[in-house]
Amino acid sequence: MSAVRAERVNATRAQILAAAERLFAERGVYAVSNRQVSQVAGQGNNAAVGYHFGTKADLVRAIVRAHTERVELLRRRLLAEVEGSDDVRDWVGCLVRSFTGHLDDLGPPTWYARFAAQVMTDPALRLIMAEEALNSPTLRRVVDGLRRCLPELPPEVHAERADMAGQLVVHMCAERERALAEGRPTLRPSWHDAATGLIDAVVGIWTAPVTAPVAAPVTTSVTTPVTAAGRNTA
């Protein structure tokens, strides 16, 4: 392929990715056809999406991958600043700000948070997010760092809280992005401040005392705190 042709292909692919991400975020991944994406991307050929990306799942994967590469770079930079820390807040900061900082870097308006929230929730697409974004080496370093800060946390509770942190960050960012897009007021003025609120909450999750499970009582409302893991807050 000539250099000029390669450049044109890259530009077309970038246009399709941008159009798809926006349409998916605004209308829903399944409500939008590949044909509509091709049209909004300014492609004369309605089959452009299929030609350049394959199926809708392939297109979704390409969008996730493009963002994940940039989130990875940012998270690597953030990790360099906290390496060796035994403060839960430092590691949670890497987790949260690698996502909010990426949205901030993209500049308004963004669509990725709403897109990512849908992909994480969709029965058919969620595996793509798991394979592309959650399997990252820097994310594993964050989780390992948290494990070192909280050695008394049972492994299954650690896994549960990692899952909770991920769900909370992506869905709350999607909520904020949606409010911005619809011109509704947001609780925090910037992504930086929204991240601060999220970090407080995620530190709260990770350092919360662990209630040992007890046999389910006859009514469903009683739970007795039996043991509590030590707190390790900033």
Next chain:
Amino acid sequence: MSAVRAERVNATRAQILAAAERLFAERGVYAVSNRQVSQVAGQGNNAAVGYHFGTKADLVRAIVRAHTERVELLRRRLLAEVEGSDDVRDWVGCLVRSFTGHLDDLGPPTWYARFAAQVMTDPALRLIMAEEALNSPTLRRVVDGLRRCLPELPPEVHAERADMAGQLVVHMCAERERALAEGRPTLRPSWHDAATGLIDAVVGIWTAPVTAPVAAPVTTSVTTPVTAAGRNTA
């Protein structure tokens, strides 16, 4: 309408609601047509959904409403046990166990958590969830109870944490339901135990110290805890 005819209509509507909820949870709300719902519901007439419910949004609303009525009843019972409490954990227990207890009452397999997570995340459908489920009188009583337990929490942080709690509960329950449906291992053996883990986490969110926002630094990783709200843990 005669009693017999009314009964037949009610049975048909119940079959359609059950089929729709299941198909939406398993395949995605937009990936399923009203025609497919009618077929799986055993309706000879492919237009049965339209005849009985109207649009897909109306059908989604009817499913949310049917569940919300039962969640309300359960939450009212749970609230009666904690009325007047100044323990954050009691109120969070009502919030979490009214949802997990409902899923438990439905018996396996359930589809509602996955369905609710999609509806909450979908750009076009989320308003339905807000209008039907989040506008409930018992939910307001829970939020008021939490406000009384944590009077030092700034109102906007209170609102933010209420939002976080809702997102976390629905999305984590959806994750668990999906694991059950796919025969994958779950971190907790029962809805009751899953709720215990969620209650720990949501109490952690609600009682986490509040970091005052500071001006965004040049790098995105630094946040200084300036003031902290008092903790009010069990």
